[in-house]
Amino acid sequence: MSDEGISGRTTIVDIAKRAGVSTSAVSYALNGKPGVSQRTRDRILQIASELEWVPDAAARTLSLSRTDTVGLVLARDARFLASEGFFMEFIAGVETELSKTNRAMLLQVVSDPERELATYRRWRSELRVDGVVLVDLRRDDPRVELVQRIGLPAVAVADPSLTNGLMTVWTDDATGARGSVRHLHEMGHRSIARISGSPHLAHVAIRDAAFIDECEARGVRPLVLGGDFSGPTAEQLTREVLSMQGAPYTAIVYDSGLTAVAGLTAARQLGVSVPDDLNIIGWDDSPICTVTNPPISVMSYDVVSYGETVGRVFTALLDGAEPAAHVGGVPTLHRRGSTWSEPRPPAG
Amino acid sequence: MSDEGISGRTTIVDIAKRAGVSTSAVSYALNGKPGVSQRTRDRILQIASELEWVPDAAARTLSLSRTDTVGLVLARDARFLASEGFFMEFIAGVETELSKTNRAMLLQVVSDPERELATYRRWRSELRVDGVVLVDLRRDDPRVELVQRIGLPAVAVADPSLTNGLMTVWTDDATGARGSVRHLHEMGHRSIARISGSPHLAHVAIRDAAFIDECEARGVRPLVLGGDFSGPTAEQLTREVLSMQGAPYTAIVYDSGLTAVAGLTAARQLGVSVPDDLNIIGWDDSPICTVTNPPISVMSYDVVSYGETVGRVFTALLDGAEPAAHVGGVPTLHRRGSTWSEPRPPAG
DNA sequence: GGCGCCTACTTAACCGCTTAAGTACCCGTT
DNA sequence: AACGGGTACTTAAGCGGTTAAGTAGGCGCC
Known part of the structure; x- marks a missing residue:
């Protein structure tokens, strides 16, 4: 109540003032880097939490060239491609994992493949995302070539035979x-x-x-x-x-x-x-x-855990892991009433 | 080919060098503001397009305090709340409009209402979004009070009786x-x-x-x-x-x-x-x-156009429009085989 | 007791863009 | 000829962080 208000958001400058140190000391303390004594570090952390400080996403991005955001583009008629509810569960799974490293997901729904490619290019230029998740791949999908060419980190959700060495997660x-x-x-x-x-x-x-x-x-x-x-x-x-x-x-x-x-x-x-x-x-x-x-x-198979695998793999990718193919799920039969419940002798 | 490469992204500094002017002149020209002659303006624009310059989202956000991003949080079990495919169409509609002003959509799927509130707070603190879209409102929904208290611009998708004067879009x-x-x-x-x-x-x-x-x-x-x-x-x-x-x-x-x-x-x-x-x-x-x-x-009703209305209203809101209730669609009957195709005399 | 070396900081530059404030120059006045 | 007022720029500061490079002080050591 006392410190905020006028200026609005609280920044590391506010913390620095209160603690009587420079902003760099604050930055070091907040990021767990060496260069500050334990006492000062604790005091800074304490003040930061009192002030409910939260780092400004844009400022961080600007200096670190990292957005903590992953992009997902869906083609407009995706509702025909995957069964109902698939994407809700899939996205929920991805985010469960991403949120552990405080990452968010940027979503774009486009009407045609050309716009999808344009979106990747734009995101890349604007530095809006750290990478993208590719879904619904086709044979010789141009997206695979594009992300490789423009150097946009990507996790492809598709059979490994289609992803040309990209990091991939697939169901068998x-x-x-x-x-x-x-x-x-x-x-x-x-x-x-x-x-x-x-x-x-x-x-x-x-x-x-x-x-x-x-x-x-x-x-x-x-x-x-x-x-x-x-x-x-x-x-x-x-x-x-x-x-x-x-x-x-x-x-x-x-x-x-x-x-x-x-x-x-x-x-x-x-x-x-x-x-x-x-x-x-x-x-x-x-x-x-x-x-x-x-x-x-x-x-x-369990779509949510499939998404979680994608989220985990993505995190690993951004942490420098080598591309590899990971299995996110193996479809198994869930028997209900539309199939026989016990063997019958073959007709004829 | 010639100018990019080494440094990676092209910035207004690159443009300024090429044009032999300062970066401020470039900024004025690019943003259509006065302060540069028509000749210079044209030249700068020309160079910018040759260099395929795209503004860095983070830098813009940092200096303008504007993210050009709108947030949407969905509760994990949203697939039960709305019919299959609803959100895909809805989001597609919203984005069709948002993309006209070059805005993107940040999506988060959460498991419970408490996390949803936390997400709004965090987005607000991190300055990750310019505003949010609220869906699936309940009576006395705490989200309405929260966004008003923390000053997060919002468009509520719900009956006006529930939104306490927020900008709202509803179906009758x-x-x-x-x-x-x-x-x-x-x-x-x-x-x-x-x-x-x-x-x-x-x-x-x-x-x-x-x-x-x-x-x-x-x-x-x-x-x-x-x-x-x-x-x-x-x-x-x-x-x-x-x-x-x-x-x-x-x-x-x-x-x-x-x-x-x-x-x-x-x-x-x-x-x-x-x-x-x-x-x-x-x-x-x-x-x-x-x-x-x-x-x-x-x-x-047409869910895509419902979403489009939300996108339009959101744009208006960020442009300073006064909160009001807009009708996004009126459900009408689509007759198919499960209802009589002509009147029958009442039984009894 | 002067030397070097830590430790614990501060200073300053930088990320890419915007914008208020300053400046140089040209033009028309009186 | 000195002056006011545009126009077309440039300079510099700032947004909120990070980080390389600099510095002051304390300590052990020969």
Whole structure:
């Protein structure tokens, strides 16, 4: 009450005056650097906390060239790319870790990839962030090349095969896809379809390949249809799968929760019973997978802890850690009502 | 290529050298202020663009006490409070407007309200943001008092009755709630239930009151059951409504898309046909409302443009506009398959 | 008892940009 | 010819921190 007020914010000058020392002594004390006696250090710390001093972010940035901020750009239609709620949980996880080192997150939602690149360039020039998190990578994604060229520290959230040596955190989608096939095969399925998301997204392509490979290894008849993460397309493709000639597909694996729900609806409209005649597996857990009848089994992992890993890795990167690929999660099957609960003999 | 490199970033000193003037002349020219001739101004601008100069954010903040950043804090369980995708669209809208004045958005996801308050205090002390956007207000929300006390500019996204004179943007939930009742009444419904979200959220209470009021004005028999925005609770409450004694409720209005889907599932399990025996209306549009069978009618408004309004109002606020309440959207009915498409004579 | 060496500070420069205050010069006046 | 008043700049100070370089005083040591 007494010292603040007029000037507004309290600075290290205020602390220095009170303590009767120079501002550099204050700075040394506050940052735990040598150059001040223990007595003086304690006194300065005491005064700082009395005055509720907090360092000015801009001043720090200016002299340290460090912003304590990490940037995240999301493409406008990200809500189609990831299942509902994914980003909320992901961001929550990232921040849990970042806040431990007092870092914040700058978020930008853009309408197209070109603007995303421009945003990185601008952030870099303005020195607004210490680095960025890259999500939703595509094959030969221009962002990877850009951040490397302009020297913007980055953590890529994608399969290591796409990140050209950047620091990366990934989920083992291939193992997840194989796991879904394995489970269905063990339950007796011999014909399994997969209705995937946008094929130009790298993780989709990875799931596709692993799916087919695992099916072939097990003598299962596979089918992959490329969709776009939207409900109507998933419904349409589901109808196609279910009305094909020949031995029917008894299970369909989707690439999100939303598309799985759409598939369930389509099946019901065709009079196909889930799970009796058809098993359905979605990807990424979300509340909507639990409010359907039957609730939908999904391949998923803990998104919050995935984000936490990204936050930790980011902190390490800024502390000088060498780029490496870290596993942030392995999708595993969460069984619910849309899949058989025990093996059935293969038909035919 | 020639001038950058060694030092790294290009500053106004570089421009000044090239132009053979002082840095102040450069600053005046760059900011369109008087004090330089047109010739010199043009030359400086030319050089600046050749050098691809971008102002350093921290330096600007330090001398102007302005960050060009707005903060947004979301409570960790926000994904339950708003329907899926709401925040992505909302934030996209806000940023569309903010980016016009070259402002960015700092995002923090916290686990509890206490941390949210702490975040505002810290941002204020560190001078990290010019102001904040407040969402998901409760009655007597402590955030309103806090931002006013510490003098942090804020735009509250909530009903004006809750914001104590802060700059606010709101959706007319009361009119929306009345609209849902009006439509159902005109279709012939005479007993309408409402399964609402968490009653301690202000907008929920407002919808509750308007719902009951409009029902009474029309001689409709109302019922309001308070839920929590979760699927299981919505299913449970739906079962309760449908198994009550006496004249049945022929329509249920929910407070989100997710809970409406849950209600649809519960109804189906009880053998109640939608829309024949029961009409269902959700709130806030989202993809999941379109992938059910039938797709679900919702009360909704354009969330992106809602966000845009918030962005515009925020810009105005920082430019000195007086606090006022602005309407950002009025929920209207989007008719889909879960409600009758034409009036039926009231039963009984 | 003069030397060097710590320790515990202070002084001053710097980060990149803004802006009040000063200065040099030109022009039109009386 | 001295003077007032623009115009077009420059100088210098300041925003709030950090940090290299300087300095004063105390201590041990030969």
